[in-house]
Amino acid sequence: MIDPKLASAAETFTLQCVINKRPVSVDVPPAKRLLCILREDLHLTGTKRSCDIGRCGACMVLVDGKPVNSCLTMAYQCQGKNITTIEGLAADGALNRVQKCFLEEGGYQCGYCTPGMIVTVTALLNKNPEPSMAEIEEALSGNLCRCTGYGGIIRSVLKAAEQGGRRHAGRHESA
Amino acid sequence: MVLRHEEILQSPSVWRPRTPEEAVARKRALGADAVFAAGGTLLRTRWEAGTEAIPRHLIDLGSIEGLSGIWLQDGDLAIGALTALDDCLNDPLLGRHAPIVAQAIRTIAGWSVRNVATIGGNIVSRTGDSLPALLAADASLVWIGEDGERTEKLADWLSEPIPDRARVRLLAQVRIPLGGDDSIANAKRFFAFHKVGRREAFTPSLVTVALCGSLEPDGRLTGIRISAGGGQTVPARLKRAEELLTGRMPDPDALGEVYEQVAADYAPAPDPFAPDMYRKLTAANLVVTELWKLTAAGEAAGGKEGAPCR
Known part of the structure; x- marks a missing residue:
């Protein structure tokens, strides 16, 4: 039985936003983490939970096109926003260019950090289609991989940039 | 959808005021x-x-209009406290008028955190980089605040x-004076910022x-003007080092004295893994290195980082 006094302290809140191009309306506590809403309420489990403090990047999603740690983001901050998760980077089970390059170059081992890596790299290449090595390293400083030593990951990013950078320069691309 | 018991117990209610005054009144009413x-x-x-309990109530400052953005006003660069750190970096006004601040912001957390975290939040933490x-x-x-708007150094x-x-008040803006007050024509302005942490990027200082x-x-x-901080240290100006340099040339005697003064006056908050002496010497070395770059020997050695900013 919920103590009515405590219950009244938590406003009920309906989060209305767009997730992976679909309008979503979900009743959640207003300060619930986006990470938990995605995984528990919407069953979008591609977004991974790890550090819970915004350091590891496993839970990275795009909010209005910018990479954001979903473990640090609360429901009320997502109201009216356009959110893209790893599941929404390409339509109908297809892979986007970054995903293909991670597969081809072995940019993963256990794969736990991979969705977050791919979300960050997709955002990086949308913003900066031809990043320098320093820019790649800086952009990925918030995505930790404990398996690969980053060699394969960097190769994947360079390949994705090479394949799409020049052709798509200046164009917004999420697929 | 049914909310789980523990979610309700842990989730604060969120208030979304429209104006700073409404936010202040709400905070006064709800107290601690x-x-x-x-x-x-x-x-x-x-x-x-x-380290902090989840509060019963959050007052969201993001719902207040007019607290974000960067603009010029009354001879100052004004930065709205709610401006996200990455938005600060993307604004050409900051790079033009306060490049030292842009340089510091670039070292705070990582890109994804800077997309959400604000300059005001970094300031009111009292230890932000x-x-x-x-x-x-x-x-x-x-x-x-309750007594209206107030500006403070x-x-x-x-x-x-x-x-x-x-005292209930919220930070609305940070203002940076647009140079020119103390610079004489032909003077070479210089600036430098350094952050030392345990890795090169996304690291606490x-x-x-x-x-x-x-x-x-x-x-x-x-x-x-010289300042130092880092870790849980509340940053401060190093006034005696500043006074010691004012009106002097950055010659070896002056640099030696300022080295001792920075090491003496910089008082880092204790860190279990980095002794005070190490941090004092690091701060002194960084300050003196930047001053040395201004000298002929420093310039000949390629000391470009402390180059003129305006």
Whole structure:
């Protein structure tokens, strides 16, 4: 039985936003983490939970096109926003260019950090289609991989940039 | 959808005021049960670490219009407190008028955190890495409270031992004076910011130093401001080191004296893994290196980093 006094302290809140191009309306506590809403309420489990403090990047999603740690983001901050998760980077089970390059170059081992890596790299290449090595390293400083030593990951990013950078320069691309 | 019991117990209610005045009144009414939230990244991290309890109420400052953006006003660069750190970096006005602050912001957390975290949040934490650069830029804070709007020097606010928690106010802007006040024509303006941590990017700081000033045509230093912080240290100006340099040339004697003064006056908050002496020497080395770059020997060695900023 919920103590009515405590219950009244938590406003009920309906989060209305767009997730992976679909309008979503979900009743959640207003300060619930986006990470938990995605995984528990919407069953979008591609977004991974790890550090819970915004350091590891496993839970990275795009909010209005910018990479954001979903473990640090609360429901009320997502109201009216356009959110893209790893599941929404390409339509109908297809892979986007970054995903293909991670597969081809072995940019993963256990794969736990991979969705977050791919979300960050997709955002990086949308913003900066031809990043320098320093820019790649800086952009990925918030995505930790404990398996690969980053060699394969960097190769994947360079390949994705090479394949799409020049052709798509200046164009917004999420697929 | 049914909410789980523990979710309701742990989830604060969220108030979304429209104006600063409404936010202040809400905070006054709710008292210690309520916390102002901007980007919320630091709050969230503290809740997860258990260093702060999740409050009963959050007052979302993000719902107030007019608290974000960067513009020129009354001879100052004005930065709205709710401006996300990455938005600060993307604004050409900051790079043009306060490049030392842009340099510091670039070292804070990682890209994804800077997309959410705000400059105001970094400031009111009292240990944020933007602070040494803002001190060197002689920044002021514009607060909105129950007694209206009030402007205060950042250095004065940081030197208060414990902020008066009974006073309800929120940070609306940070203001940076647009140079020219102390610089004479032909003087070479210089600035530098350094952050030392345990890795190159996305790292908490151990030591931060910032300095700026002018090198006059006759080789003397004027308008020097030096500050240092890092880790849990509340950053402060190093006034005695500044005084020692003012009107002097950055010659070996002056650099030797300023080295000793920085090491003596910089008082880092204790860190279990980095002894005070290491941090004092690091701060002193960084300050003296930047000053040395202004000398003929330093320039010949390619000391470009402390190059003129305007």
